Amino acid sequence: MxxxxxxxxxxxxxxxxxxxxxxVVDLEVIRDNYTTFAKAMPDTRVFYAVKANPAPAVLDLLARLGSCFDTASVVEIQQVLATGASPDRISFGNTIKKERDIKRAYELGIRLFAVDSDVEVEKVARAAPGSKVFCRILCDGDGAEWPLSRKFGCAPEMAPRVLELAHRLGLNAYGLSFHVGSQQGNPRMWDGALKSSSAIFKDLAERGIQLQMVNLGGGFPTKYLKNVPAVKAYGEAIFRSLKKHFGNRLPETIIEPGRGMVGxxxxxxxxxxxxxxxxxxxxxxxxxxxxxxxxxxxxxxxxxxxxxxxxxxxxxxxxxxxxxxxxxxxxxxxxxxxxxxxxxxxxxxxxxxxxxxxxxxxxxxxxxxxxxxxxxxxxx
CATH class of the missing domain: 2.40.37.10 (Lyase, Ornithine Decarboxylase; Chain A, domain 1)
Structure with a gap:
């Protein structure tokens, strides 16, 4: 309060x-939260998860602060564009998309799409040729109050095939994503997914495909009845895992805070x-x-x-x-x-x-x- x-x-x-x-939502709290994320993970781009709260004033503030945006539908893309944010600051992060919606997003300038299956890659290749795609991998969500372990993502061992298909179809096999579960209380839970991501990077490099980006997803909590770790603790734990699994060749990284940004x-x-x-x-x-x-x-x-x-x-x-x-x-x-x-x-x-x-x-x-x-x- x-x-x-x-x-x-x-x-x-x-x-x-x-x-x-x-x-009642206080924009000054959101401003402080954005600054906290930016300081805790200075080399990571923030893609605010629009679904958490798409109020125009919230989106306008975040756009002015320099945030990028994770969207799940054409309507959310249009809401972000209405702030004046450019299309290159928007990801179509839903892995379940109608082909006509992919086409409409492409017409609006979107060039970054999430996938988790061969058929979704084929849809993007037809409707958004040449775009960047990242493949979401399954994550068990242990330690989260709202696990997200089944509906989205493919098994890590399947991801190289999905991205290799994207490459063959003329798309830019850009990277990987995962989600450790909403309201994740353990900052160390990113480690396992980053270990899997590193192995996939190496597998595809041997096939001549150089991935560039890891989308670290959301999961950053807000305080309800129990205390939660500070954002800084998450940033430090994630950076340690990145160094451990990727060494000195760190990938580009993005995060998708929603609840942690506005809750x-x-x-x-x-x-x-x-x-x-x-x-x-x-x-x-x-x-x-x-x-x-x-x-x-x-x-x-x-x-x-x-x-x-x-x-x-x-x-x-x-x-x-x-x-x-x-x-x-x-x-x-x-x-x-x-x-x-x-x-x-x-x-x-x-x-x-x-x-x-x-x-x-x-x-x-x-x-x-x-x-x-x-x-x-x-x-x-």
Whole structure:
């Protein structure tokens, strides 16, 4: 909670505009985060993961600061181009793309594409001839709160074949990428993927193909209930692994921070709608908020992300509660497997602050499910 957010919420309440949940994102925090990444990894280009928070003001700020951008769709590419950023600062980082979308991206000037299969290489070769491609390899995601281990990427032993095909089809076999899992708490988890990447570089060099780049992905965490290592610790650990596996011939490197760039910049203000029990004998209270999985808190799925929730009664005695959202869907329960401690003095109508919600909230907010509007967003 920054002073700027606190003042905004106070003015919103005094003006009577606090009629529903909202997220407030402080651009000064994002500015500080970008500077921190740039200092911690000075020889690495930052490609902000647009999906984390594509608010125009966020993209405009990062474009002015010199950031590049990782995009997953033509719409995200257009959002970045609207900031004035040039196409050479944009990567089409989704490995699952319609051929017509590849063609449209190429027409917009994009020349850097992610792949993880032969057929995706063939699509890029037809629709974006001569472009650079990097192959994503599988990574187990150990140590991450939100592992990304199956949907994207190919086995490391398959990557040389994919990139050799790209080379034969006239594409620039540019490099590799991987993702160690979102909210990765262990700075050393990049080491195994870099070891695999080095072996692939050597394999392709023997075939006459010189790779140039390693995309280190995202995974840089934001603080929720548990403390996380500083960005500097990640930069130091990654550099040590690069030196260990690549020696003095270090590749170009890029990172794709999303959550780590904007997560701690946002606060959601929500309201308690109902506090109840399921029977007279039940000791567990249910606390229902006016925001849930379908209005922006989708990352509470399987209780992977546990957001800090603050109230005006935090100094009072607490007891475990089940927290749920307002919709008529039975899966709209945020924390039940591991109940959440909230003040006993909490009342219906109480405002609560959900911290660390600058990333993956507005973009996960469903449109009008049950008639509840998308999450109101303010960027200050």
């Amino acid at each position: 920054t002073d700027r957010i606190q003042e905004f919420l106070r003015n919103r309440r005094e003006a009577g505009r606090d009629t529903g949940p909202c997220v 701690n910049a946002g606060i959601i203000e929500a309201e308690v709608v109902l506090i109840s029990k399921k029977s007279d004998e039940d000791k567990m209270r249910w606390v229902y908020l006016d925001i849930g999985k379908f209005n922006g808190l989708a990352e509470t799925m399987d209780e992977m992300i546990r957001y800090p929730i603050r109230t005006a009664f935090d100094g009072d005695a607490k007891e475990p509660c089940i927290i749920a959202g307002p919709t008529c869907d039975s899966v709209d329960v945020l924390y039940e497997k591991a109940p959440y401690d909230l003040p006993i003095s909490l009342e219906i109508g109480t405002k609560v602050l959900i911290e660390g919600t600058g990333a993956y909230t507005t973009t996960y907010s469903a449109c009008e499910f049950n008639g509840f509007p998308p999450l109101e967003t303010h960027v200050i």
